[in-house]
Amino acid sequence: AQKVTQAQTEISVVEKEDVTLDCVYETRDTTYYLFWYKQPPSGELVFLIRRNSFDEQNEISGRYSWNFQKSTSSFNFTITASQVVDSAVYFCALSGPPPNAGGTSYGKLTFGQGTILTVHP
Amino acid sequence: NAGVMQNPRHLVRRRGQEARLRCSPMKGHSHVYWYRQLPEEGLKFMVYLQKENIIDESGMPKERFSAEFPKEGPSILRIQQVVRGDSAAYFCASSPRADSPLHFGNGTRLTVT
Numbered sequence: 001a002q003k004v005t006q007a008q009t010e011i012s013v014v015e016k017e018d019v020t021l022d023c024v025y026e027t028r029d030t031t032y033y034l035f036w037y038k039q040p041p042s043g044e045l046v047f048l049i050r051r052n053s054f055d056e057q058n059e060i061s062g063r064y065s066w067n068f069q070k071s072t073s074s075f076n077f078t079i080t081a082s083q084v085v086d087s088a089v090y091f092c093a094l095s096g097p098p099p100n101a102g103g104t105s106y107g108k109l110t111f112g113q114g115t116i117l118t119v120h121p
Numbered sequence: 122n123a124g125v126m127q128n129p130r131h132l133v134r135r136r137g138q139e140a141r142l143r144c145s146p147m148k149g150h151s152h153v154y155w156y157r158q159l160p161e162e163g164l165k166f167m168v169y170l171q172k173e174n175i176i177d178e179s180g181m182p183k184e185r186f187s188a189e190f191p192k193e194g195p196s197i198l199r200i201q202q203v204v205r206g207d208s209a210a211y212f213c214a215s216s217p218r219a220d221s222p223l224h225f226g227n228g229t230r231l232t233v234t
Contacts, residue, residue: 035222045212045225091164098220105177107154107216107223111164 002027004094006112013082014120021077021115023092029053031097034068034075035109039089051075082119089114125150125215125226126195133232134203142198142229146215153196154223155188158210170196203233 003026013019025034036048049059051068059066063080079086092112097103126145134140146153155167169177170190181188185203190196200207210230214223 037225042227043210043230044227045214047222047224050222093164100220105169106220107152107169107214108166108177108180109156109164109223110166113163 002029002032002094002096002110004092004110004112006090006092006115008115009113010116010118012118012120015083016081017119018078018080019082019117019119021079021090021092021117023075023077023112025073025075025092025094027094027096029096029103031101031103033095033098033106035093035095036066036075036077037091037093037111039091039114041088045091048077079117082117084119084121087117087119089116125213125224127211127213127226127229129229130227131230131232133234135234136204137202140200140203140207140231140233142200142211142213142231143195144198144213144215144226145195146213147217147224150215150217150224152216152219152221153190154214154216155196155198156212156214156225158212158228160209164212167198200231203231205233207231208233 005024032053034051038046056068065078067076091114093109095109098106151172153170156164158164166180168181168188185201187199210228212225212228214225
């Protein structure tokens with residue numbers, strides 16, 4: 001069975017601080033995908049990133065960066081110089097292999113419980 | 122290219138009524154997924170559909186819930202005889218291929234009174 005744990009329920013920071021959101025996962029699949037989604041106060045789910053299990057290269061996109069470490073089954077998300085607009089619930093998610101890798105439930109994401117991030121001015 | 126469109130945004134139903142939630146995937150997307158976000162349970166997968174076919178409905182409650190994605194028109198999630206426990210946000214997601222990232226809609230907030 002798959003499991004995603006986001007141990008931090010709530011994080012509160014002041015603007016311009018850096019903040020890291022933790023995500024730890026469990027899976028028996030050798031091929032899998034990891035995702036981060038953002039849910040701002042307006043309620044929609046915004047796709048941020050997808051990584052596959054064979055690509056451990058860290059990724060940076062503007063103020064966002066992701067650290068994928070297979071050895072610790074973690075896929076952490078860091079926001080540098082946080083801003084008030086970053087306030088949202090952030091979800092980490094895991095899926096199995098896609099059809100071309102023998103999977104049948106790639107789109108069946110297992111989500112973590114989410115981390116509520118509040119950035120104060 | 123418009124995103125995944127869900128309507129209505131908010132839906133209020135009395136116990137025992139039917140709720141119909143609609144989802145129009147992004148243009149070119151033939152894979153549709155429904156998820157439910159309950160207050161204390163987080164986001165849970167419900168069903169995965171491709172045009173006219175249900176691929177995986179392992180997350181659907183056994184009774185009262187059904188989903189379809191017809192050849193023409195939006196995908197519909199139907200909840201019959203709603204109960205208070207059905208109150209939740211229902212999200213639809215779509216992708217162009219079975220191995221593409223999922224893009225979610227804004228959700229439908231269902232309130233059962």
